[in-house]
Amino acid sequence: MTRPDTMKAVILPAPGRMAISTKPVPNPGPEEVLVQVAGCGICGTDIKIRDHGLPGQPPFGSFTPGHEYAGTVVAVGETVDEFAIGDRVVVEAHKGCGRCENCLGGMYTACLNYGNVDKGHRCNGITTDGGLATYAVNHVNTLYKIPENVSFDEAIMIMTAGSPLYGLENAGGYIVGETIAILGPGPIGLMAVQLCRAMGAGRIILTGTREGRLKLGRELGSDVTVNTREEDPVAAVLKATGGRGADMVIDCAGGDETFAQSLQMVKRGGKVVLVAFYKGPVTADISIAVRNNVTIYTERGEGGGSVGRALALLATGKIVAKPLVTHVFPLDEVHRAFEVFDKRIGDPIKVILRP
Amino acid sequence: MTRPDTMKAVILPAPGRMAISTKPVPNPGPEEVLVQVAGCGICGTDIKIRDHGLPGQPPFGSFTPGHEYAGTVVAVGETVDEFAIGDRVVVEAHKGCGRCENCLGGMYTACLNYGNVDKGHRCNGITTDGGLATYAVNHVNTLYKIPENVSFDEAIMIMTAGSPLYGLENAGGYIVGETIAILGPGPIGLMAVQLCRAMGAGRIILTGTREGRLKLGRELGSDVTVNTREEDPVAAVLKATGGRGADMVIDCAGGDETFAQSLQMVKRGGKVVLVAFYKGPVTADISIAVRNNVTIYTERGEGGGSVGRALALLATGKIVAKPLVTHVFPLDEVHRAFEVFDKRIGDPIKVILRP
């Protein structure tokens, strides 16, 4: 497979600005693979990356963002036998340093050398070049083969399932027959609905403000939906559970009050899982957690091999991805794609760019 | 609801013998419920109970076996508000003493006062009277409400799911995307296939000797089946996993060689779950487990609220029970029912008796 010397890539010349540029096609190192990108999704993090940068991010200039992509292997490094040319693959963002105690203990998304490229850490599209380009280089640890019956777009969408699935794994991963309250019907929340269903949850309650999203939530597996513009979510969850509270509450909303609400709607002895970032400090009666012996779990990225696990759920028909891919643009229309996503034009869930 | 003073009940007059007798209808204590039995399943344990008795079993005479039953609540004890007259319920066998350290720690099926009725332990149909009768008394801890869309027969069958589900819970309960090998396509093994599918397993390999059972296994969710009369199961699992072994092996067979095989077919760092009883001591190269850092989990009965959890899986359509209920007899034909089950006449999976 001949490949060109240069490629098209989105770059960030300055805070808040994006441009299409021409860059050299990178060469894979001994443990790396070169991927010809078929598509790259964007998410809220990309807006932050574009507008002010994240910790560990290279200086504005020629850096290429994009951390949700899939494509085809076109070259492999010298020690790589995990993948072969022609393999269809999807990425996860985080490659730990492999040498700090967190990486050695299996928590590679919480790598203590985050952003330290010299010591082996990479977070593609955040601390190293990502997938808003024709080609991207990946360490073997950040790639999963796409099952035959899964499309590139579905695989990109499923990458979004990695974070909530890792949160569920951190919280024990065993929810068979339990009642789960999920706050926020964004892409993560809607994936969480499906994941909980796929893992055997008994009943799923979804809360949010947009009726269209709640309707989609019902189609994807929610038993009860609560429009928080009409009903108090805490009261609604308590009512739906006979006053007892949900066995698990997953905060996918990250609102100013959702953490406090999570503590109020979870069962005594229950679990709260945080899979959202909050806009700033939040206030909550944390004594509720102590009094009720509630544990609060989190996740950082799609650790634990969660992208591969989520792909298996998709391949076996336990979850779906297509209804969540709402917009596709060519890479040249990257500005339009970001505008659509950022301004919620046409209620986008997942926006994908194709190089 | 008027209820009679006496009832029909199976009793065990002597080892190996059963009879239909008339006994007083029991009265529920303060924390108990009286159930009018709709049906009672039988399993291999009942054969042992009939033929020689189990530890803690009352003397042969008027004892009534039967630990897999469902029915309708017809009376409740004075402190009971968990159930109301008319509720359709299914049982679990074990009620711990509630005062030993295992019960206090949540392991009530491993109660240290097993068989000690004075201290509050009960195992219905094993150490106290069970459900092969028109009525049975149950502590509230041993009952689950049957969802509306679930029949009594299905609920009885689902009670069988409790043990393997508890085994899966003990083994961590998180198997999303993993490859599971299940040995033995009996009722437990076939339930394990469905449970693993319902919990998001990536691939399920089922081994056994009877082609009909393997076929049913494929219908219930196995991706690969191995007839061990034709293929070595260890070689087959290694082949199906690229030489790596299964992430988890569940031994539902309890054969002379299946424990040894489980160790040989599990992945380095994997898990073995034992949900069968073996006929006697078995021989295995246990160093394999040490060398490969394999953990061996077990289960004792349907602890962890597993019957309730399994009912939720049935009610939400994640597993099915009907195809496994193969034979139904009136209680009067209890001898015939046991013969059919014991001699495998007509390849029975679950045999149910109706009072």
Next chain:
Amino acid sequence: MTRPDTMKAVILPAPGRMAISTKPVPNPGPEEVLVQVAGCGICGTDIKIRDHGLPGQPPFGSFTPGHEYAGTVVAVGETVDEFAIGDRVVVEAHKGCGRCENCLGGMYTACLNYGNVDKGHRCNGITTDGGLATYAVNHVNTLYKIPENVSFDEAIMIMTAGSPLYGLENAGGYIVGETIAILGPGPIGLMAVQLCRAMGAGRIILTGTREGRLKLGRELGSDVTVNTREEDPVAAVLKATGGRGADMVIDCAGGDETFAQSLQMVKRGGKVVLVAFYKGPVTADISIAVRNNVTIYTERGEGGGSVGRALALLATGKIVAKPLVTHVFPLDEVHRAFEVFDKRIGDPIKVILRP
């Protein structure tokens, strides 16, 4: 052993008031034991109980508080063989209902029937009569035998170790070689220092405002102490850990800022354990926990058999109790004892009343 019909007991005639009264000596039920009280400690919760009452507390009037006591068994209920007359015992407060799903799952201190005496729940000294009296009745589940080499006062003090030990158990319980930051050198914090040392912690950092307490902390096992009046505790912990943060932070202070500080001083991928109640809602940048994959554990009371476990630590010399028992009063001086405790007269750590 003859015992009188009546006894001396502290009662709460009205909010904020205490009196010494004469009450009938209670009779133990079938699963209960009568204890002749040797001593009863008081803690901050007792102040709340006296002044305004807690959820589930009986109406002001003849109710007797006191949940930290030890004594001698003088009578046993009919099914009791766990204890014999003459046994020296110490209590834990919580006896779960034994029939809700939390109790069945081993979380009896988070009983869903908390305060419901009819259904079997008791929290001695809080929802049922306690130990500020000559005699008290206890369910067998709330008693531990005191090892021979442990005095009553030590046993009472050790009861205080139950809560932080349960918090440590909930957080996994394995801290060998780890660096632990403990906030707040009160009785709980000082016990936490000792417990962490006894469980093999590598390094212990204690923060607080009172130099005397910090000095005692050093004597009990702290490697580093931080006076938060002189040093910022977050900066101090980061400095002491090379910028990395503590593996685990235990908040025993419950201050307005200590929860926020805990999140800032814990290692990426680390654990925060909350063993204090906060005065009201607190504000914190909870996104730190998400970004760093930090899990937040709690405890409710001394579950998990923690009092018995802590007694074993005392008996084997791994922790000490005597230095923490600072004041002893006869029961008749209960008003003075509460005043000393409440107003911190003479820097009390543990105040014990002897009937």
Next chain:
Amino acid sequence: MTRPDTMKAVILPAPGRMAISTKPVPNPGPEEVLVQVAGCGICGTDIKIRDHGLPGQPPFGSFTPGHEYAGTVVAVGETVDEFAIGDRVVVEAHKGCGRCENCLGGMYTACLNYGNVDKGHRCNGITTDGGLATYAVNHVNTLYKIPENVSFDEAIMIMTAGSPLYGLENAGGYIVGETIAILGPGPIGLMAVQLCRAMGAGRIILTGTREGRLKLGRELGSDVTVNTREEDPVAAVLKATGGRGADMVIDCAGGDETFAQSLQMVKRGGKVVLVAFYKGPVTADISIAVRNNVTIYTERGEGGGSVGRALALLATGKIVAKPLVTHVFPLDEVHRAFEVFDKRIGDPIKVILRP
């Protein structure tokens, strides 16, 4: 620090043979460190390595064994800032590939690429050159700094604590107040006694055949010792625990009957930890584990950072190492040292060679 081009090293010219040879001093790669060896212990595995080789071991010829060593850093690779020249360090054997799913999940000692040097795996002294030499090269992942108050010999000895400590971690790591039975008072068993004591075990029962070892066990923390030549170990443990069995049984003996005995002496609901290799297949009534809900844990090597954790226990005075270092020889006397160890001349526990 000038260092020579060549060094003295033990090599294995042929099965069963050892020789002292001259080899080039190796150069550390980018993530590696060169260690000047201060001492290297030998264990039973070294006998197998010498006599017939282990899986993944290089061909007989110039291979240098030795996996228990300590020394001083004399050179560091280009990306190394974890260690500096002059640091005193001790090793662990296993460096995972960092790219298989087990390594990514934190189980690097169960690396799926064990023995595959090209893909990054190393097991020093087993699949790559080890420490029976003047110098050895180590990846940063296989080194721990030795605390100031710990000698090289102690550090080498403590390396032996890594395996049982990892077994304890795998089994949950929380044993406060529990009763632990330890089978086999070899170096591993004696370390297990100390570790259990250091982690807060309530009572420790040690079984073995040699009275001298049992005496040492008592000095190191065993409460009860059982000479299995005089007493049946199962009966003795049941007697010592009031018929209940030990909360945890650790098999450090690897005898023909010790696995079966472990199942018989463990409490219902208890844990068995296997930290020994057996000579061949063993026979046991594994149904006991199923009936009693017993979980069987293992360990492979000193994973989980256990060597570093054990060093912290030594530095804080929770365990001791000196009484276990029984023999020291110069490297030139390697034949004599192996003979002493292999033939148990003078009852050796740990034999150390000094280059």
